[in-house]
Amino acid sequence: MKKIMLLLLCLLLTGCSNQNTIDIQSAFDEAINSAIALPSGIADNNKNYYAYYLEPEIGRIYSDETSSIFKYHDTKFIMNLNISKIVNAMNYGDIIPKTIKLDDNYLVAYNTGTYYDYDNSVYDYEAMIYQLNNDTYYVCLDTKYVTLAAKGSILQMLEVIKPMLKIAKTIRIDNENIMVAYSAKERISFESEELKLFDEVIPSDGKVQEMVDMVEKPQDTNAPVYDPDEFYQSDDLN
Numbered sequence: 366m367k368k369i370m371l372l373l374l375c376l377l378l379t380g381c382s383n384q385n386t387i388d389i390q391s392a393f394d395e396a397i398n399s400a401i402a403l404p405s406g407i408a409d410n411n412k413n414y415y416a417y418y419l420e421p422e423i424g425r426i427y428s429d430e431t432s433s434i435f436k437y438h439d440t441k442f443i444m445n446l447n448i449s450k451i452v453n454a455m456n457y458g459d460i461i462p463k464t465i466k467l468d469d470n471y472l473v474a475y476n477t478g479t480y481y482d483y484d485n486s487v488y489d490y491e492a493m494i495y496q497l498n499n500d501t502y503y504v505c506l507d508t509k510y511v512t513l514a515a516k517g518s519i520l521q522m523l524e525v526i527k528p529m530l531k532i533a534k535t536i537r538i539d540n541e542n543i544m545v546a547y548s549a550k551e552r553i554s555f556e557s558e559e560l561k562l563f564d565e566v567i568p569s570d571g572k573v574q575e576m577v578d579m580v581e582k583p584q585d586t587n588a589p590v591y592d593p594d595e596f597y598q599s600d601d602l603n
Contacts (some may be wrong), residue, residue: 386512387523387590388475389473389494390473393476393492393526394476395419396494396524396526397476397526397527397530400482400529400530400534401478401534402557403531405482405530406418406534406535407535408536410425412428413430414448414546415446415511415537416534416537416539416568417532417535417537418437418483418532420528423528424436424437426441431445434443435528437524438524440515442513443514444511444512444513446510447507447508447511448543450509450546451540452547454509455523466493471497471503471531472493472495473494473496474494474496475491475492475493476490476491476493477489477490478490479535480534481534483535488508488510490506490533491508492504492507493505497516501504501516502519503522504522504525504526506526506533507569511533511536513529513532519533522595550600
């Protein structure tokens with residue numbers, strides 16, 4: 366029994382050491398570049414407003430008209446259709462609302478660029494990893510049509526960014542259905558909220574904010590302190 370406990374302790378220490386010494390930015394860039402280089406699948410999961418391709422190793426936990434919650438290995442992540450961006454781009458051209466982001470003090474890795482989708486159209490993307498406390502990180506991938514997000518260890522975040530981008534590359538939008546449903550409504554703007562990430566109750570509308578829970582302040586006094594009141598920054602349309 367003592368030998369088993371010693372072995373487990375060694376494994377835990379090794380895992381902590383690898384997490385502390387990993388070059389997060391380089392690993393993040395490598396994972397994203399790897400996903401971009403892969404061929405895109407053809408969307409076969411059809412929703413009312415959009416469609417996407419889901420690889421066999423990715424499980425779907427929940428889905429509605431504009432959002433889905435997936436599971437890749439042991440990591441859950443959410444995908445939200447960017448209705449506000451799509452509608453505003455159609456109706457108002459370059460007047461497009463900005464994506465809600467966390468405070469830059471928590472940012473530990475950033476990557477932006479372009480990718481080709483299933484029919485070789487080119488789209489911009491922006492990807493960020495934030496450190497919420499010593500052991501908890503938040504990753505967000507923002508594209509023209511969807512935003513994907515997850516929370517967990519840094520190793521989970523570096524692993525899940527690849528399937529996130531692979532899904533984003535397969536998105537096919539039904540502009541006509543979206544315009545019929547949303548074009549008569551007022552412009553969509555974001556409001557700051559404090560909601561839980563991966564709560565026990567499945568969110569009914571799939572907002573990214575509903576996936577973000579309260580986390581403890583870091584024990585490391587040198588690490589940035591997470592303040593729930595500053596967790597989101599709201600950007601409304603002018």
